[in-house]
Amino acid sequence: MSLSPKEKAKTSEEFLKIKITQRPENSVGFSAIKNSIGQVSKYMNVTDAFKLAIKMNQKGGFDCPGCAWPDPDDERSSLGEYCENGMKAMAEEMQSKLIWRDFFKNNAVDDLASLSDFEIGKSGRLAEPMYLPEGATHYQPISWEDAFKKVADHLNALDNPDEAVFYTSGRTTNEAAFLYQLFVREFGTANLPDCSNMCHETSGSALSETLGIGKGSVILDDLYKAELVMVVGQNPATNHPRMLSALEKTKKNGGKIVAINPLPEAGLMKFTNPQNPIKMLTGGTKLSDVFVPITINGDVAFFKALLLKLLEKEEETGSVFDKEFINEHTDGLEDFISDLKTYDFNECLGASGVSRKTFDEVFELVLNKEKIIICWAMGLTQHENAVDNIRELVNLLLLKGSIGKEGAGTCPVRGHSNVQGDRTVGIWESAPQAFLDKIEAKYGFKPSTKHGYSVIEAIKAMYEKKAKVFFGLGGNFISAVPDTAYSAQAMANCNLTVHVSTKLNRSHLVTGKEALILPCLGRAEKDYQKTGVQTQSVENSMGVVSSTKGILEPCSEALISEVAVVCGIANATLKEKSKVNWLQYKDDYNLVRDDIAEVVSGFANYNQKLKQPSGFYLPNGARVREFKTKTGKANFTANKLPNWKLKENELIMMTIRSHDQFNTTIYGLDDRYRGVFNERRVIFMNREDMKLRSLDTHDVVNLKSEYNSVTREANNFVVVGYDIPKNCCATYFPETNVLVPLDSFAHTAKTPASKSVRITVTKV
Numbered sequence: 001m002s003l004s005p006k007e008k009a010k011t012s013e014e015f016l017k018i019k020i021t022q023r024p025e026n027s028v029g030f031s032a033i034k035n036s037i038g039q040v041s042k043y044m045n046v047t048d049a050f051k052l053a054i055k056m057n058q059k060g061g062f063d064c065p066g067c068a069w070p071d072p073d074d075e076r077s078s079l080g081e082y083c084e085n086g087m088k089a090m091a092e093e094m095q096s097k098l099i100w101r102d103f104f105k106n107n108a109v110d111d112l113a114s115l116s117d118f119e120i121g122k123s124g125r126l127a128e129p130m131y132l133p134e135g136a137t138h139y140q141p142i143s144w145e146d147a148f149k150k151v152a153d154h155l156n157a158l159d160n161p162d163e164a165v166f167y168t169s170g171r172t173t174n175e176a177a178f179l180y181q182l183f184v185r186e187f188g189t190a191n192l193p194d195c196s197n198m199c200h201e202t203s204g205s206a207l208s209e210t211l212g213i214g215k216g217s218v219i220l221d222d223l224y225k226a227e228l229v230m231v232v233g234q235n236p237a238t239n240h241p242r243m244l245s246a247l248e249k250t251k252k253n254g255g256k257i258v259a260i261n262p263l264p265e266a267g268l269m270k271f272t273n274p275q276n277p278i279k280m281l282t283g284g285t286k287l288s289d290v291f292v293p294i295t296i297n298g299d300v301a302f303f304k305a306l307l308l309k310l311l312e313k314e315e316e317t318g319s320v321f322d323k324e325f326i327n328e329h330t331d332g333l334e335d336f337i338s339d340l341k342t343y344d345f346n347e348c349l350g351a352s353g354v355s356r357k358t359f360d361e362v363f364e365l366v367l368n369k370e371k372i373i374i375c376w377a378m379g380l381t382q383h384e385n386a387v388d389n390i391r392e393l394v395n396l397l398l399l400k401g402s403i404g405k406e407g408a409g410t411c412p413v414r415g416h417s418n419v420q421g422d423r424t425v426g427i428w429e430s431a432p433q434a435f436l437d438k439i440e441a442k443y444g445f446k447p448s449t450k451h452g453y454s455v456i457e458a459i460k461a462m463y464e465k466k467a468k469v470f471f472g473l474g475g476n477f478i479s480a481v482p483d484t485a486y487s488a489q490a491m492a493n494c495n496l497t498v499h500v501s502t503k504l505n506r507s508h509l510v511t512g513k514e515a516l517i518l519p520c521l522g523r524a525e526k527d528y529q530k531t532g533v534q535t536q537s538v539e540n541s542m543g544v545v546s547s548t549k550g551i552l553e554p555c556s557e558a559l560i561s562e563v564a565v566v567c568g569i570a571n572a573t574l575k576e577k578s579k580v581n582w583l584q585y586k587d588d589y590n591l592v593r594d595d596i597a598e599v600v601s602g603f604a605n606y607n608q609k610l611k612q613p614s615g616f617y618l619p620n621g622a623r624v625r626e627f628k629t630k631t632g633k634a635n636f637t638a639n640k641l642p643n644w645k646l647k648e649n650e651l652i653m654m655t656i657r658s659h660d661q662f663n664t665t666i667y668g669l670d671d672r673y674r675g676v677f678n679e680r681r682v683i684f685m686n687r688e689d690m691k692l693r694s695l696d697t698h699d700v701v702n703l704k705s706e707y708n709s710v711t712r713e714a715n716n717f718v719v720v721g722y723d724i725p726k727n728c729c730a731t732y733f734p735e736t737n738v739l740v741p742l743d744s745f746a747h748t749a750k751t752p753a754s755k756s757v758r759i760t761v762t763k764v
């Protein structure tokens, strides 16, 4: 299959609209402001937009539905604490166009599926619940009560609760997520895959094993105080824009920044703070002191090269390692060193693709700085050896004692605005026994202790018809997961697919035999319940839990909250069998938080603490050098160099985000920071690789991946000559998810390896 299931192929004329320009170095500035205003005025009411902008990320306001970057604890700009992409996320959610029953009456499911993701998203906000009966071509309206009953009937008809899969995307608030996992566990399964499985699951695995907590250890203030910040496999100008303001502060305070990335991403190179008009006129701050153009998946090799040189210097001078920290707080140093010594420096540096000169520049900084923070995102987490990537950077921090002290530590930068909170409150297919015990003690039922399905396992189970009902709380499963053709068949094999969503997406159009669309309130909308407008809460990337409360009127009266959906379905499914009083929660979300306070550690006095204007920090052992690992210490690990070699003519492809999307939601067709406009079906290639294949910019190529003797194809991509290391190339997610093999995933964590797909290109 060459396109997303059912999507129409592009004609060559359509490709003529593409514009390719020189990539800019600088990010943000005036064009960012212009861009976000443009987006807002195109799709939503401008008065509403203004109301939202001044409340977004303010104390007592509502949390940006974009990424999980934290808000400052103290001073917040009165001009607004948001960025271009936060505004876009909000404009997308609050689109003034609504989709009612007439839309579905006039458009067959198959016709809608032939549209691009961009066109599907621009259809509007979902306004009322819809049902697709078996064999029907069109969705039809359904009442909430009947919809709950349909779900309940399907679930209760299963031979075994493990035949149902309950997916979560990371926008769901703590309150809805806690109730959802409680319902799933009382129903009798642990099948709780979530978007985290495709995202930072690898970070969670590596950090739990080495530092005893699956989250990062730093807070915003540490970033301001760090002497060295390494930003690895991350594109903050697009995906976490306000992180650049924090990095600007690091620099102002004398800290250095190293960016390790196959691409010279704008913003990392230079950044103009939109809240600083003077800077905007003078051209901005140069952020990265050293840019390391690493080869894709060259990170273990590069970090090993750094570790080898640190060891060499330590043996010479005895003053490089933080021995006090190592002796008191770590385990496994000797084994780690003896393994490290089996590697050759030149071989490691060669495998990283980095020049000696650049290496030396980074090495000098690492050697001489005591307070080091390493930040990372998908460039490190989406490889087969991704867990090793993260364990290796932890080794470096441990040698330098750069953990659990001011200005130092781990900083996995999380994606969705509440992906971290969802896991904290129990969205976890392999939750710890202690958590399950607390559920049992509080509610009086015994949760399943089986390891539930993660995303990849869920797809296999549905394909093999071992799972028959798919339920998605948010997200766009079919476009987010790998191996689109196989995964589409998996969905089609289900008896029922259900999506709780704000916007129409492809997962509503690639369905099981029957399907339901359950539209819910968005983050910015007032959630009216019996006790008044409800407050909810979310946890950001740095473990701060804060409140969020909608401020706009709901766009349709037929919408209900995620909490109400979960309670309604739980009540309809479990009925009098249930040990939980499901209907009480939706009237008053304080009751949900009282339960969370009893069941989840770190949430004592939740309702009180949430009233603090900046929210509250959850406990974090690594931050205070209490490592809750098996050894009771921080663990060094031995990690192998990845053992992959490209076959002749193969390239290694990373699937990345453009500047105009939020995951599978496509805001527009431009990638301003990479100089590409009006087109997403592009492949960024090294110019020498192009020459070898007699390709020029603007040529159209077909892509093919071969893995374990299965061939996958994606056709019609425009070549863009780019500054990317040799043998590497980049395309956009989700267009090339068809090429990502389901069997290629990170060991231990099962995160799809969507940043290292081997492909060949053929000119059309």
Ligand SMILES: Nc1nc2c(c(=O)[nH]1)N[C@H]1C(S)=C(S)[C@@H](COP(=O)(O)OP(=O)(O)OC[C@H]3O[C@@H](n4cnc5c(=O)[nH]c(N)nc54)[C@H](O)[C@@H]3O)O[C@H]1N2
Binding pocket: 066, 067, 068, 085, 199, 232, 233, 234, 235, 236, 238, 239, 240, 260, 261, 262, 263, 265, 294, 295, 296, 297, 298, 299, 377, 378, 379, 380, 414, 415, 416, 654, 655, 656, 657, 658, 659, 661, 662, 663, 664, 755
């Ligand atoms: N506007 C916007 N914001 C978002 C999102 C969005 O789609 N749009 N998505 C949200 C989500 S869920 C997430 S998880 C985050 C994602 O945030 P990022 O991880 O920044 O997103 P990606 O586009 O996947 O970028 C990966 C970066 O890693 C680099 N990279 C790829 N392979 C390698 C490698 O092998 N080594 C190294 N060193 N670098 C590599 C790429 O060049 C790219 O710069 O953003 C969140 N925020």
Ligand SMILES: Nc1nc2c(c(=O)[nH]1)N[C@H]1C(S)=C(S)[C@@H](COP(=O)(O)OP(=O)(O)OC[C@H]3O[C@@H](n4cnc5c(=O)[nH]c(N)nc54)[C@H](O)[C@@H]3O)O[C@H]1N2
Binding pocket: 168, 169, 170, 171, 172, 195, 196, 198, 199, 200, 378, 382, 415, 416, 473, 474, 475, 476, 477, 479, 480, 481, 482, 500, 501, 502, 503, 504, 505, 520, 521, 522, 523, 562, 655, 656, 657, 662, 663, 664, 665, 733, 734, 736, 737, 740, 754
């Ligand atoms: N090839 C490749 N694949 C990837 C990645 C990659 O880098 N490369 N990245 C992976 C990553 S990091 C992630 S996180 C996943 C993302 O996977 P998902 O989280 O499943 O995908 P999203 O695109 O974020 O989901 C968007 C949909 O969520 C719904 N939605 C938005 N807001 C709300 C809300 O408030 N409530 C509810 N109920 N629904 C809402 C809307 O209907 C919207 O269409 O994709 C993964 N897939």
Ligand code: SF4
Binding pocket: 057, 064, 065, 066, 067, 068, 069, 081, 082, 083, 084, 085, 086, 087, 089, 239, 240, 241, 242, 243
């Ligand atoms: S950085 Fe992330 S959370 Fe902050 S305003 Fe931008 S998109 Fe929203």
Ligand SMILES: [Mo]
Binding pocket: 195, 198, 199, 200, 415, 416
């Ligand atoms: Mo993510």
